[in-house]
Amino acid sequence: MRRIVMLLIGAPALVGLAIPAAGGELKGSEVFDHYCSQCHGTVDAPGSVQLSRTRGKDKGLLTQRTDLAPDYIEYVVRHGLKSMPPFAPSDLDEARLRALVSFLMKQEAAGK
């Protein structure tokens, strides 16, 4: 669901908007793109660098990991880990978290 809003305050050029609000449905890949990819989308992104450094060079990219458990992903998203801060449920809501976990596990199953 996309949010469309129009507010009339007497200004001449008001526009609607379309941004995903918490509670709106997103696919797992969209959740990853929106919330995770800036730090985990490429090998030289900050999160990937940290994972390569601490877990090993073959474990930098989350989408190529084969050792992540759903509970662990959920815990890290909600509590953060080292420099990664947590994500509150008002922003990354439970439905999106489930979609994200499902996306990462599917990537894992496909051996990507």
Next chain:
Amino acid sequence: MAEERMTDALERFRKIVGKDWVFSGKAVESYHDPYTISNEEGRYKARAAVAPDSAEQVQEIVKVANEFRVPLWTVSRGKNFAYGGAAPVLSGSVVLDLSRMNRILEVNEKFGYALVEPGVSYFDLYKYIQERGLKLWLDVPDPGWGSVMGNALDHGVGYTPYGDHFGVQCGMEVVLANGEVVRTGMGAVPGSNTWQLFKYGFGPYVDGMFSQSNFGIVTKMGIWLMPEPPGYRPYMITFQREEDIEQVVEIVRPLRLNQVIQNAATIRSLVLDAALFATKSQYTSDKGPISDSVAKKIMADQEMGMWNFCGALYGPPPITDALWTVIRDSFSKIPGAKFYEPKDRKRNPDILLHRADTMKGIPKLTEFGFLNWNGGGGHVGFSPVSPTTGQDALKQYRMVSSRVREFGFDYQGLMAIGFRELHHVTVIVYDQSDPKEREKLDKLFGILVREAAAEGYGEYRTHIHYMDMIAGTYNWNNNALMKMHQTIKDALDPNGILSPGKSGIWPKHLREGKKP
């Protein structure tokens, strides 16, 4: 407060926002400070969080909070991570999380402004502008996931000519503690079409009262946006010696005051910049601050200096060409200065290629890379304000860097250039999972604040753990400023429900020995 009353209040909040948007128990753990400093287990812990969807819901929430005397800790998106994130100063507070209020209400290309709610991030606003092909540029801080409004209200800075974010805000809507809604400036005129065009309206200018404060809850804010310029020319100048900072800043001042340097440029230290795309272990296995020989190795490897000045020019090419000539000639007086444009950089990723994005308002999270330097994760900013003189810059650098190194940390500092002052921001990266490291950091921070205050320097922004300490340094004339803040607080929020302790401002019932 009594648990029973809190339970009743939370139930009332659920009726206002819906049961899915009140969080307690384990669900509130994501509101804790991710980079905690205190070793006291119960400090800065929220009891619950409530996430309204509208200003009307905020009005209803403050009415309930007054009835039950529930302290509300307001956050826009809660991403102010080096300063406490979403965590409250007062444990047991309910976080009033405005991140669901994420409507972009207007973007006006003709006049160059946006009207946004608190939950709108830089990523959101950038995407919105790009999708519509609007000829407007944002000004972004280093992390793009934060709130446009929240950053301005906390006096955050960016890197374009619009880098003073509170300086380019125009017009607010504020829910007061009694539930009344106020629009500031021209917004107070019914039917006004200049709310986002003229800041001051008529009578006292009050917008500043709602920045870094707990006097009201800002639910809408106008922010001016820069028209896309006809030309853009980012550049980097590197300097080889630590002591060059004195001459660099002396050259910067007249250039900035005359707007030859057009943007909120920064002078950054070697390790802060080098850490973006490299880790310490690539250069040394030694513990503690890096040695001079390691510094030279990094400088050669990454084509950097001990200080690196990143700026950009905006406008028609004949103008930017002329300005560049003046800038290059001015800094050429410093022995060893090297000049770079993006095409000159050989590495990718690279510091100038990254900053070339940031200085044109592209939001990113790349800057989080510096936390990988030693893998500690936690970071906190010490941010005294300095006049733009070489003497002050060198003095501050020596004061801070010597203490930071004495405590075993690398100096990771920057000087962000305003018009007449510098924000000297030193980021201290530490392992937040190690109680001894936290204790060491806490001791260091206290020394830095006291030594800076003794020389007449004050911090412009701080972590929740240091708000009382910093407020205590703004004590001229027997704390006259804080007394005035308290008078305003008591008048606008007599029950003290809004963000107790924010910027050292406490409600009457929690002042003077009554603080928890």
